[in-house]
C-alpha cells in the first residue's frame with residue numbers, strides 16, 4: 403500500500419470556549435515502535451462529540467484537536483516490534499487508549515480519542531497497537547466504526563456491571579446510539595427491552611429491532627407509570643440511564659427489587675437525587691459507567707460475532723460532508739448511529 407506524506411483531516415479549531423469544524427491537510431506520521439498506521443475507512447459520532455464542539459466537555463487547552471473517538475480501518479504500516487497486528491488487518495481504535503483491562507488506573511479515563519488526544523476523523527491515524535482491537539469479521543468498516551463508545555458503554559452497563567440474565571426486563575431511554583445498542587444486546591441475550599422515545603415512528607422501528615414495549619415520553623410525561631405494566635407490575639431489572647436530570651427519578655421509579663441502574667448520560671443535563679433509603683430497601687445497584695476498557699471491547703466483539711448483531715446505522719455521509727453529520731445529530735432526527743465514510 404502506497405502511504406502518502408500528507409492527508410485530509412477534519413480538525414476542531416478553538417473558538418472561545420467552543421470549536422469550529424474545519425477540513426484541512428496534515429502530515430501522515432510514520433508509526434514508531436509498537437505503533438500501527440491505520441488507513442481509516444469510517445468514523446461515527448456520539449453525543450459527546452457535539453458536546454465537545456460546543457465547549458461542554460472537559461478538554462485540554464489545545465488550539466486544535468482531531469474530532470471523534472469512533473472509527474475503523476485497515477492497518478497500512480507497522481512500526482518496529484509490533485506483534486499484535488500486521489498490515490492488512492481490519493481494526494478499531496479504543497475510546498480510552500490507556501485503559502487496557504481491569505479497573506482504570508492512573509490517567510486511563512482522562513485520555514480519550516477526540517478529547518484529550520486527537521481522534522479519528524482523518525484519512526490516517528497513527529496509534530499504539532495496544533490501543534486497537536480487531537474488528538468483528540461479520541461487520542463492515544461502517545458498522546465497526548459505531549462500536550468504541552456507545553456500544554461498549556451499553557455492553558458494560560448491561561453485562562459487565564449489570565449481570566443481565568435472559569428474561570430480565572431492560573429499560574432504554576430514547577433511540578440514540580447507547581440505547582439502540584442496549585436494545586439489540588438485551589434482545590440477543592434473551593432479555594425483554596422496553597424503550598422510550600419522543601417519536602411514535604421511532605418506537606415502531608424499535609419494536610422491529612426487538613423491543614417488547616415502547617412509551618412516547620413526549621406525549622406521555624408520566625412515562626414511568628406506563629413502563630411498569632409492561633413488566634406485569636414488578637418493575638424492570640435494568641436501566642441504561644442516559645437522560646440525566648430529566649429522567650433519573652422516573653427511571654428509578656421503574657426499577658423492581660434487585661434491579662440495576664447504569665448511570666451513563668446527561669442528555670437533559672446532569673443532576674437529580676439518589677434516594678438512598680428506597681434503593682437500599684429494594685436492593686438496587688447503582689453503577690457509574692464510563693465507556694470501558696480494551697478487554698471489555700473485545701468481550702463485546704465476541705458477543706456481537708456470536709449473535710451476528712448488526713449495528714443500526716441511520717445515515718452514512720461522505721468525508722467531505724463531515725459537518726452535516728454533526729448537524730444531523732444536533733437535529734435529533736435519527737435513530738441509532740450516524741457514520742462518516744472516509745474511504746470505500
Ligand SMILES: NC(=O)c1ccc[n+]([C@@H]2O[C@H](COP(=O)([O-])OP(=O)(O)OC[C@H]3O[C@@H](n4cnc5c(N)ncnc54)[C@H](OP(=O)(O)O)[C@@H]3O)[C@@H](O)[C@H]2O)c1
Pocket residue numbers: 447448449450551552555575576577578579580581598599600601604644645648649665666667668669670691692693694731734735736738
Ligand atoms: N458514560 C459514558 O461512558 C457514556 C458513553 C456514551 C454516551 N454517554 C452519554 O449518554 C447520553 C446518550 O449518548 P448517545 O451518544 O447515545 O446520544 P444520541 O445518540 O445523541 O441519542 C440521543 C437520543 O436520546 C433521546 N433523548 C434526547 N434527549 C433526551 C432526554 N432529555 N430524555 C430522554 N431521552 C432523550 C432522543 O431519542 P428520541 O429521538 O427517540 O426521543 C435522542 O434522539 C449522552 O448524554 C452521552 O454523553 C455516556
